[in-house]
Amino acid sequence: MDASTAIAAPQTGQPARRNLHRFANPGRFLRIAARMQPFLTIPAILLTAIGIGWGLFFSPADYQQGDAVRIMYIHVPMAWLATSGYAGLALASLLSLVWRHPLADMAAAEIGPVGATVTALCLATGSLWGKPMWGTWWVWDARLTSVLVLFFLYCGHIMLIRAFDDQERGYRAGAILALIGVVNLPIIHFSVQWWNTLHQGNSIGLTGSNTMSSRMLWPLFLSALGCTFGFSAIVVGRLRAGVMERRLRALLLAQAERAP
Amino acid sequence: MTRKMRRLAIVLACGAGLGSASALTLNAFSDNIVFFMSPGDIARKEPPTGRTIRLGGLVQAGTLHTARLDGQPTAAFKVTDGKTAIEVTYVGILPDLFREGQGVVALGTLEPDHTFHAQEVLAKHDETYMPKDVADALKRSGHWNPAKGAAPPASTWNSMTTASAK
Numbered sequence: 334m335d336a337s338t339a340i341a342a343p344q345t346g347q348p349a350r351r352n353l354h355r356f357a358n359p360g361r362f363l364r365i366a367a368r369m370q371p372f373l374t375i376p377a378i379l380l381t382a383i384g385i386g387w388g389l390f391f392s393p394a395d396y397q398q399g400d401a402v403r404i405m406y407i408h409v410p411m412a413w414l415a416t417s418g419y420a421g422l423a424l425a426s427l428l429s430l431v432w433r434h435p436l437a438d439m440a441a442a443e444i445g446p447v448g449a450t451v452t453a454l455c456l457a458t459g460s461l462w463g464k465p466m467w468g469t470w471w472v473w474d475a476r477l478t479s480v481l482v483l484f485f486l487y488c489g490h491i492m493l494i495r496a497f498d499d500q501e502r503g504y505r506a507g508a509i510l511a512l513i514g515v516v517n518l519p520i521i522h523f524s525v526q527w528w529n530t531l532h533q534g535n536s537i538g539l540t541g542s543n544t545m546s547s548r549m550l551w552p553l554f555l556s557a558l559g560c561t562f563g564f565s566a567i568v569v570g571r572l573r574a575g576v577m578e579r580r581l582r583a584l585l586l587a588q589a590e591r592a593p
Numbered sequence: 594m595t596r597k598m599r600r601l602a603i604v605l606a607c608g609a610g611l612g613s614a615s616a617l618t619l620n621a622f623s624d625n626i627v628f629f630m631s632p633g634d635i636a637r638k639e640p641p642t643g644r645t646i647r648l649g650g651l652v653q654a655g656t657l658h659t660a661r662l663d664g665q666p667t668a669a670f671k672v673t674d675g676k677t678a679i680e681v682t683y684v685g686i687l688p689d690l691f692r693e694g695q696g697v698v699a700l701g702t703l704e705p706d707h708t709f710h711a712q713e714v715l716a717k718h719d720e721t722y723m724p725k726d727v728a729d730a731l732k733r734s735g736h737w738n739p740a741k742g743a744a745p746p747a748s749t750w751n752s753m754t755t756a757s758a759k
Binding site: 395405512544547548 | 600628649727729
């Protein structure tokens with residue numbers, strides 16, 4: 334009995350047919366991920382510490398916002414991860430729905446809670462930033478509302494994927510919800526261009542001119558890069574734990590069946 | 594067609610349908626999704642007096658008058674979108690970022706005499722992030738007046754330091 338059968342058997346009840354569709358070998362994933370983990374965790378800690386330390390203590394204050402601008406070095410990476418994490422969730426859902434990739438199912442289940450956390454942090458830091466600058470904790474403008482919808486999508490996905498006794502059905506339902514929610518991603522990104530909002534427009538773009546000083550852009554870039562490594566490190570760690578948990582459960586189940 | 598390709602086709606078809614449905618819906622509701630109306634919008638399609646609306650624009654340079662009335666700070670200023678301007682009156686404390694040339698969003702009602710009576714004034718800052726010393730240098734050299742318009746792109750002042758500005 335190889336590792337993948339041991340994991341798949343208790344869930345599907347049709348191990349022979351499922352094996353034909355199997356691409357990933359969870360055993361190989363565990364080996365690769367264990368080797369990869371330090372290369373994600375160490376840069377995550379170093380880059381985030383440098384980026385946020387630089388941003389909070391050594392970058393210049395803004396000409397109009399003063400020191401309040403430093404919330405940006407946490408808010409913007411969280412916003413970036415909230416949306417790109419959702420893109421990752423949608424990609425995993427597509428792989429799970431179309432290619433029935435077993436690791437993609439589990440990845441979708443593990444990205445959800447991490448994504449919801451960074452989205453909550455994005456909303457919280459944004460609120461803390463809004464009060465001193467705009468004069469309000471919250472407004473129902475298109476940018477803020479669409480990010481709140483993203484948070485609800487994450488929460489719905491977390492609950493839906495765990496709501497079924499048959500885990501496969503949960504994965505299927507979660508994947509469909511995640512793919513429907515992709516509509517929200519361009520709305521979040523372009524909300525500040527399509528409609529007038531209280532939230533300011535994008536300062537950094539691949540096309541067009543930047544309107545942020547490079548003395549602020551560098552610490553922001555390092556902080557965002559570090560947080561991205563951190564997000565990946567947490568997701569990979571959770572995924573390893575999830576695979577091992579399944580393997581353990583399958584072994585215990587096999588042991589219980591053998592016992593008289 | 595394999596089952597995988599069929600599933601992919603179904604997902605893509607659903608995505609296209611959902612995407613265009615959302616695009617049409619958002620387009621149809623775009624008047625309601627905007628957070629505020631500009632003075633030009635109000636001039637074009639005047640809202641009924643007494644209806645609470647949000648007015649957004651820039652505080653026109655040289656129009657801000659503040660006073661105290663019965664111990665309450667009051668402010669009168671004009672909000673402009675570059676073409677049309679509307680007179681705004683407000684009783685209360687203005688946000689810290691409020692200044693001439695600054696973006697603001699005011700919640701209130703349009704009075705019969707075409708002035709806007711605000712109950713709440715929020716500051717809207719733009720997407721320019723600039724160190725104080727650079728901003729001071731640009732202002733001193735006359736390259737930029739914050740009361741008159743948006744800052745030049747960062748590439749034109751990125752290399753500027755405190756030393757070079759002096």
